[in-house]
Amino acid sequence: MSWTASFDYATSFVGVSTFIFCFYMMKRPKGFPPGPYGLPIVGYIPFIGINPGETLRQLKEKYGSVMSVQMGRDDWVILNDFDTINEALVKQGDKFSGRPENYVFDLITTGRALVTRDFGSIWKELHKFGLMTLKGFGVGKKGMEANVIEETPFLIENLTSKNGQRLHAKLFLAVSNIICRVILGSRFEYNDKKFNHMLEIVQKYAENTTHSKLLTALSLAPLLRFFPPFKGVAKITKDDSNSMLGYLREIVEKHESNFDENDIHDFIDAFLVEMKRSKTNNKSFNKQMLIQFIRDLFDAGSETTSTTLAWALLCFGNYPERQERIADEVMKTLGEDGVPSMKHQNEMPYTCAFIHELMRHRTLAPLSVYHKTNEEATLDGYTIPKNTTVAPNLWAVHFDPKHFENPEEFRPERFLDRDGKFVKSNHVIPFSIGPRSCLGIQLAKMEIFIFLTGIVQKLKVLPDPKKPLPSFHDGGFSLVTYQPRDFEVIFERR
Template sequence: MGIFDYIYDFWGLTGLPNAGLEISLITFVLLSIYWYRRPANSPPGPRGIPFFGMYPFVGKFMERTMAKWKKTYGPVMLVRMGLQDMLVLNNFESIYQALVKQPTKFSGRPRSPLLEELTQGGGMAVTDYGPLWKSQRKFGVTTLRGFGVGKKSMESRVSEEISYLNEAIRSENGKAFNISNVLHKAISNNICNVTFGKRYDYDDKFFEDVLHKLLTGFENQAVAFVIRILTLAPWLRKVPPVSSICEMFKSDFAVVFEFLQDIINQHEESYDQEDLRDFIDAFLKEMKKGKDKNFSGNQLLQYIRELFIAGTETTASTLNWALLCLLHFPESQKKLREEVLNVIGAEGVASMSHKPSMPFTNAFIQELMRYRTLAPLSLFHKTNEDAELFGYFIPKNTVVAPNIWAVHNDSEYWKEPEKFQPERFINDKGEFVASSHVIPFSVGPRYCLGEQLARMEVFLFLVSMVQKFEFSPDLDDGKLPVIDDGVNSTAFIPHLYSLVAKEI
């Protein structure tokens, strides 16, 4: 009796035509062998089911699920996601060894057909690692610094915006309100000042609409999920309902592009090479030189769009999480305010010069960035060439996911990582002790371009708000707003919530 006869007997298929079944069985066996086979000397990891891999099993919090798999497969895993493999780096050492020690091999970007279609190959976020990215990155760092990012002049702009924010909070007259909207406008105005040379009033409805459409990919869970999944399964963008979500995303992009292009056109009309006002003017100067074709109109449009997004959502959401922590941990709010009033006073103006004298404030902010990791899996990287990591062979073009959440919640490094404890960063002498294992802006060549500005904003905004207001939950709601959940994809941002700000 042959093997197929045994199979037919086992499943009770005796008497059915054998030829079709044999072909089906052979096809199934071959597909299974192909699906579950591994490249030689590759990292361990789960393969999931054909065509979908582990996608059906990762859940909403992919980073947390993958961190759990570390117990089975170790800190370096090769996980089948969709039709391709993803290298997941589940602890600080693996991320450091890949992104910092081997930057040229691990700093690529996987293709994203949807974003490539929208950006027409421009911008920085999805640009692969190479000469184009390097030259544009260098220009960005130099130009932003030239217009004050990281300098005292930028601090003055931020302080001015804080006064507008505080007035907006004060206008609520101690009634419950959703602070997220005004926070986004305040933070966005800082990056607008640097890139556009202007700010917008908080009651500007058109600017509010543009801002909302710009941030759809972060605030809408369905859109956020689709953008991430299309990196690993791009073919889904043609399949309903994903296709309809893509069309909505494109429509929002068109409004943002029109808004930004109009600003660029205005700059071109009033351009004066002897008076460079902002980032756009500096870019236009390089365009007019005509020496580097990478300085194009589309590249400028995409560049400022990315600065607009990154300079708004990351910091605004960090401050939103900070306020949620103030509501959930009132003792921390009390300690924070006591330090602020002791160092700055009730009427003083917060400055970065105060920062070294405020250990609890520094500890609070660092614990905030650890506790509510804003970019749980960072932005996906890609290997630009064959690489080796801890003895494992990693082929060229492998998608790489640095699991920042796993680093921030590693029980082997942190005691009770699930708890919010700013005191973990304060030593016996009462001094703030920074940790290299808190990496909210990632590490390596592709760390966040706006890190300096973001750190300045978080410190100055938080200190100034705590100095002027006491924050408490909305009593009419009857319960604290949720802090363990949120919209989760490229960024982990809190759900909308109400609070009460009582002026001190």
């Protein structure tokens, strides 16, 4: 046999083997939802665009409300409308409330506490404790409201200072201090070095940067971690995670040294009480779980709310008439010196409508936090096997013309009735729905309302003529959240 013939046989063998391998890898289970495949290793990631929620919403026209898409080597199921999300996450909540393994999330948290922990007895125990404890420290009640009100002047003063901090960082400092009051029992000064480093670590993967884009791709296709530049990003993330956990461990150990079970000040103290009551080697209540839990609360309690406020300020800069309409309500209700509080919501219907529309139009987590099926499930006639990653497309719900006329328009008035009263829509679900919905919904709503009205009462937001504002209608996707382009505004005292 000649060398040429041998080469031809070898080439044919490799080609056939590759075809069989790709066919096997791309084969989907019987009854699985239809959808695009993508490329080997990375799947559909190169085609997902800057906003996966919008890309997948558009694919709904071809594949339907329940569809699949290849992410890396795995096939995910995407839920593209409210009815299917409600059916899966609420009506079949026990089947769809798992959490898939995710290389990047595990890298960030160095273990699983609440947000990324799979559905089961440990998660249920921690979730129950979290709900009861946060309510006990005033989340959604007067006590926490007082903390937000007390933080507002610090935020306003920082916004007007020229200290070199970026706008989003200033918002981040104030919002993070609220969750710190709950977790740690105290706030940080805005110039505290450790506090600022902790926030820098979170912002590095949470904001719309090259770093976070690489992490996003890595979370969808973990095999990329073996190749540059993803390998370097993974190492940086791991080092940052160790630094963050080191700070939190110091805080926990300080609480342990001063612990008095008859004098409970904060979330950490409450958790230490449970640790003392529990048996040794308890899987739910132990020191490592406490550190991971407060890491979850710190991350989730900081980034989403500060980003919502950033979107609001970008809107004010682009559309001053929106800002002034809110300012009119604030002045009529509070005057120049009144203190904003949640009791004023009924007197500020346009402000409430603006916030509701902001959460719809600028959906913070377009694909929520990924779910996983705990057992085989049937949805819209399709069979979804156990351990399938499921992504509820909240963006598709918020831009569904069936529920919102001309959804591309930013129009707070859609949530005002003929008498000018605020009317909430059950189809605005920025915090998701079902058992895995956000633990801090009431706190987030409180912070956004009080901080926003407090800012507008004292300050006028103006565009910086030297730094043109990006479009309010265009952002970018980070690891989980949809972020505005980096921008700055000028704050002028009213």
